[in-house]
Amino acid sequence: MSAERPAGQKAILDAARHEFAERGYGAASIRGIARRAQVSLSAMYHYYAGKQELLHALLDESSAQYFASCEAELARAGADAGERLAALVRATVRYRAERRLESSLLLTEWRHLSEGRVKEARQRQYDGSRLFHEVVDAGVAQGVFRTPHPEDARRSVIAMCNAVAQWYRAGGDVGIGELAERYVELALVLVEYRPAGSLPRRSG
Known part of the structure; x- marks a missing residue:
């Protein structure tokens, strides 16, 4: 685009x-x-x-890129909820780390949009949260997520991933790929993932 x-x-x-x-x-x-x-x-x-149209264009583009990243990762994941949660975490961490400016705007500046466009922004936020919600619900239904507090775990995973945009700096001790895998491990601990086989495979 x-x-x-x-x-x-x-x-x-x-x-x-x-x-x-x-x-x-x-x-x-x-x-x-x-x-x-x-x-x-x-x-x-x-x-x-004016500024309103500029902000809307930036947020619209950023949202499209984020959801495209999530879809690409989910397409490579299997049906196991652990793999699908890992896919969403990887996509979110990588996007927040690689596109810090876009993420900052997407997470904070949307409130300055006009009333109609604020509704669009809130819907996009809901859609992003729903991706995680569906995966966590599926994990509970599959019996592989054992946490007694799935909603709290879901909110914690999303907040943890989103916060990467605030502190991550390129050129540090941890590369984006390694960081994403660390966050996958943390997310699976939060939902108390207990797979029948091995842990979700690492992406290439």
């Missing part, structure tokens, strides 16, 4: 992404975004009417 955009539009979105993440939506300005993108205000308004 983003590859089809003209270079000027991509520059505007990239500038807005950084401005919103660094300054917050309220403090960011259209002039500052245009200056950072090295485009004129007229070029800016050719693509977007």
Whole structure:
């Protein structure tokens, strides 16, 4: 989707992404975004009417990318709920670590959207939570998740994965792949995963 955009539009979105993440939506300005993108205000308004449209475009793109990542991981997982939870954790941790700015906007700045678009953002949040909800419910039904508190475990797993965007920095002691596998192990402990065979396979 983003590859089809003209270079000027991509520059505007990239500038807005950084401005919103660094300054917050309220403090960011259209002039500052245009200056950072090295485009004129007229070029800016050719693509977007203002900050609201820019924020909506960024959040819409980020959500699509996140759900695509989840779908790709789930497609490689088996029917076992442990494997499917591992897939969701890997997708979420990797996305939060690799796309920290997008994640920050997605998790915090959506409140600045207009009323109708806030409803869309809340629906996307619900859809993301529902992915985990369905997997945890399936694990309980399969008898492989033994936790007596599945809802608390689900919320803890989601919060743990989302928090990666706040602290992870590239170039540290732990690579993204290793971090994702650590979080898979932690998530499986939280749901008290007791498979009939071995633990979910590690992704390549």
